[in-house]
Amino acid sequence: MATTTASLTITSADLVGDALSLSSTKELHKAGTTVGLDQTTGMARVYLTATTQLDIFPVLPAAPAGQNLQSWVYICNKSLDETEFITVSIAATDIGLLYAGDFMWFPWSQIAQKADIEITPSSGAAAAGIHVDYTCMHQGITYPTSGD
Amino acid sequence: MATINATISVSSDITGYGTQINNSMTMTKAGTVAGLEQATGLVRKTLTSLNEVDLLVVGAGVVEDVTATKAAKLYIKNVNSDSSEFFTVGLGKSSGTSTKQAFAVSGDANRCVELGRLYSGDWMIIPWVAASDEHDVFVKPSVATTMVIEYMVFFE
Numbered sequence: 001m002a003t004t005t006a007s008l009t010i011t012s013a014d015l016v017g018d019a020l021s022l023s024s025t026k027e028l029h030k031a032g033t034t035v036g037l038d039q040t041t042g043m044a045r046v047y048l049t050a051t052t053q054l055d056i057f058p059v060l061p062a063a064p065a066g067q068n069l070q071s072w073v074y075i076c077n078k079s080l081d082e083t084e085f086i087t088v089s090i091a092a093t094d095i096g097l098l099y100a101g102d103f104m105w106f107p108w109s110q111i112a113q114k115a116d117i118e119i120t121p122s123s124g125a126a127a128a129g130i131h132v133d134y135t136c137m138h139q140g141i142t143y144p145t146s147g148d
Numbered sequence: 149m150a151t152i153n154a155t156i157s158v159s160s161d162i163t164g165y166g167t168q169i170n171n172s173m174t175m176t177k178a179g180t181v182a183g184l185e186q187a188t189g190l191v192r193k194t195l196t197s198l199n200e201v202d203l204l205v206v207g208a209g210v211v212e213d214v215t216a217t218k219a220a221k222l223y224i225k226n227v228n229s230d231s232s233e234f235f236t237v238g239l240g241k242s243s244g245t246s247t248k249q250a251f252a253v254s255g256d257a258n259r260c261v262e263l264g265r266l267y268s269g270d271w272m273i274i275p276w277v278a279a280s281d282e283h284d285v286f287v288k289p290s291v292a293t294t295m296v297i298e299y300m301v302f303f304e
Binding site: 002003004005006007008009010011012013014015016020022024026027028029031032033034037038039040042043070071072074076082083085087088090091093094095096097098099101102103104105106107108109111114115135137 | 150151152153154155156157158159160161162163167169171173174176178179180181184185187189190219220222223225231232234236237239240261262263264265266267269270271272273274275276277279282283300302
């Protein structure tokens, strides 16, 4: 059984009157168990030069292998220009904007036909070209078949 | 201007090559290097039903100043200890009450989208775009017994 541990620390010395420090660590498990996740897509890096919306994790079929299983998605905008961003969406609903250096980490349900994860570079990012990293750690995912 | 840093670390032996993610970000206002300077504080909420409950309503409450053109980061954690229980986290049109529409297909007037499930101890951090009521953030407990969730928003 694999062991995957995810930790987050948020700190600020000057956001509020007292120093803020928030830390959380969790082993990633299969849905409803204490058994560790055992699959990953690996870390991808893409270089985008258009404002086209792309599926980094595609539209899922009516009965995707991963539905109701546990998956975690990491996405990072590797730009160094603070004006360049990507919009991250799920099933055409925007989640939020990742500016230069921003990352996100969230569970992904892989709901049938309503869970594709998309990224869209801003016009400035596309014009300059932008690198984006992403990966998924999971217990099951649907890949396109040779007939797709 | 405040400085808020978030650091993520993920280590795994899923593959024989090992996987490491180590990254830090400073939370900034949209398109600038100026730091975010507002926050909700860490909210702790106890839920005791299977109803979908809004954590964030676009344009309302403590996050009423957050708009589509302003940056915001959302942290959520399931602080329960039962590994079989979870919160489903989603984005969707809010009725402004504690009861929401069920998950629906794209194009539905009451559309909402399921992001994923937070099991015991799980946490997430995402950017949040407060563009319309399709971007309200809600959770749905998997059981009607007491479940506790914590969340915090950092915003412009």
